[in-house]
Amino acid sequence: MGLAAKSYSSLLCMLVLLTTICYSQSNYVSSRATFYQSPDNLGTPTGACGYGEFGRKVNGANVAGVSMLYRNGSGCGACYQVRCKIPKICSDDGVKVVITDYEEGDRTDFILSTRAYAKLAVPNIASKLFPFGVVDVEYQRIPCRYPGYNLKIKVHEYSKFPGYLAVLLLYQAGIYDITAVEVWQEDDQEWKSMRRAFGTVWDLAGPPSGPLSFRAQVSGSGGRKWVQMTDVVPSEWKAGVVYDTPIDQLS
Template identity: 85%
Template sequence: MGFAAKSYSSLLCMLVLLTTICYSQSNYVCSRATYYGTRDKLGTSTGACGYGEFGRRINGANVAGVSMLYRNGSGCGACYQVRCKIPKICSNDGVRVVVTDHGEGDRTDFILSPRAYARLAVPNAASKLFPYGVVDIEYQRISCQYPGYNLKVKVHEYSRFPEYLAMLVLYQGGVSDITAMEVWQEEDQEWKCMRRAFGTVWDLPSPPSGPLTFRAQVSCSGSTRWVQMTDVVPSEWKAGVVYDTPIQLS
């Protein structure tokens, strides 16, 4: 698996602009939701998006697996406001969840972590909600917000230095999806397409040497553009390591 990047400032400006342009969705969509069982009520480290341990606790473990909204992995990291519709049990606000997995239930769009499912209810009413199992909901896409966190790049544990690189982006803010990734090949002076290995994990055999530069195709509401980061992954990268950037998306 693998990737690289070019210009922190460019990515910051362009994605913040995209967030402003794209955040116009205000209509809720009717659907159904259920929950999966975990003893600790958190997310799962084996989710189809590839987030690993990050996917268990991100957003206070208010996470979800989705079916159609997974979109072959481009839906990973998207945020949704979800609220159920049982009088006197469901709260007006519901819960804000982050997509970390793929899953299908009984005609459901969302399979929530137990913690997220409980937050659909008004205070002290979660015990009345869980017996329903599957509930009618309404949801809408919202902007992801991570105050105090910069955008981070993780070299996936499957990577093998120097012959195989896989990576994913963490703390992706806004309402945009990353739909393609390319690595800059300095030797050939050209961009090389990366493969979506699974979920939000992009990979590349025989990655370029030296600090790695990549660009991401960012999509929102039918429009796409390329944003670029430079030298985000060092020349002697290590599997499992998360590399911070000075970018903070909102």
């Protein structure tokens, strides 16, 4: 009886363990990745998401351009864990990257910054990975985390006070996509939709006057919802300036 109970217990543990392993593996999607070269190994300030200089250095410059995952710009700011599959060269964990650009490669989902590509490898072995150029990888979506940073709104350099306003959201923590942005029109007592100009840049001709309140529609596996930011941009806003919000995570 005791032996049977032990055997049953061991079998149960093995089944739980196997289920956990299979579930973990099923979260990953098989694909391919390559890299782009830059003189400083950082990201590019001209990425299609519109992040500018932020897109060069965010997440320690572990950034990537994508094609299918770009999703007309709603994929900008998403985070992924990417790991390659070459024995004795690729690390177990791979690298966490932030999407900052649209890029197309040779059947690749990811075109990584040089720094991010190097982190696919076991420490001090990156020199053996680069000659491959394109490698088989597996990836999964993960929450973005920016300890010490709240969500920020940047008034894009294209903006012209007071007649044209373009904004983008930085430090997009969590695992939701931003699918719409609206600004509060005090005179009409209604939310006014902003247009996705490109990437993650939202614009509006003839924006409201006074301190500006925004709300962003976010969508993910938990459905859709609105996240509101009240009076976060001053009435005399300036192009190129970044304004803080009280939101720490889109969740």
